[in-house]
Amino acid sequence: MASLKVVTTIPDTFASALAGRSLLTVATTAADGAPQSSPVWFIWDGETFKFVVDNGGKKARDIQRDPRISVSLFDLNSPINYIEVRGKATVAIDRDNAIADQLARKYLSIERQPWTTAEDAFLVVTVHPERTIVQVE
């Protein structure tokens, strides 16, 4: 059976999951302290995970109130392999929709994000890893 390991860097096994069109499941806490989770499209830049949320939306407010966050990624080719990264999130306006454009290129193969004409529709959430837990076959 597979076992869990705490690691300092994400193993190469996950390179394709990090670079490919996989989903990151983001867990946060609501105002009443209950856990919530939802999958998002993401960018991994080698050090941090980035994703966008609606400016003024509930997830943005939850993260601004409590920046502690857990993100997990599993390998769709394996029912066992996954990583969980726990850390702190910082939130900023997605200037010029730069990260939304990157997501559009990664997931939709189009140059520009198709969702908004506003400049401040999205916030970028950047997850700074503090603890990485890995399970591999």
Next chain:
Amino acid sequence: MAVRQSGSTIPDEFTDLLTAKTVAIIATIGPSGAPQASPVWFVWEDGRIRFRVSSTYQKYKNLQRDQRLSVTIVDPARTDRYIELRGVATVGVDHNDELGNALARKYLDLDKLPWENRHEFTPAISVSIERVISMT
């Protein structure tokens, strides 16, 4: 893409995710109040999500302290289709590997789990669903 809240009922068009051989991500609250998440194998039975945890894992300790949890199931074939189930866990014991064997049938096409239990007992978690959020 649209997010929909449907009370505690899972919309018909998402019930396939409950029987698909895909993992569910379980989010719980750790001792410091920070969220934690990890994938599990699960079965859908009598309107509840059921899964096992190791008695030595943090997730088990978390659920004994705070029974609130969130279960996310993503369509393995489509990156924009998922359900999130928020609910409350009942923590029990998987007597005679009854749940473990149900998981083996679903995920491994085997009648029984192919490995020995290393621990004295395996906790079984049953999730009563209070809120369903779906996206398609």
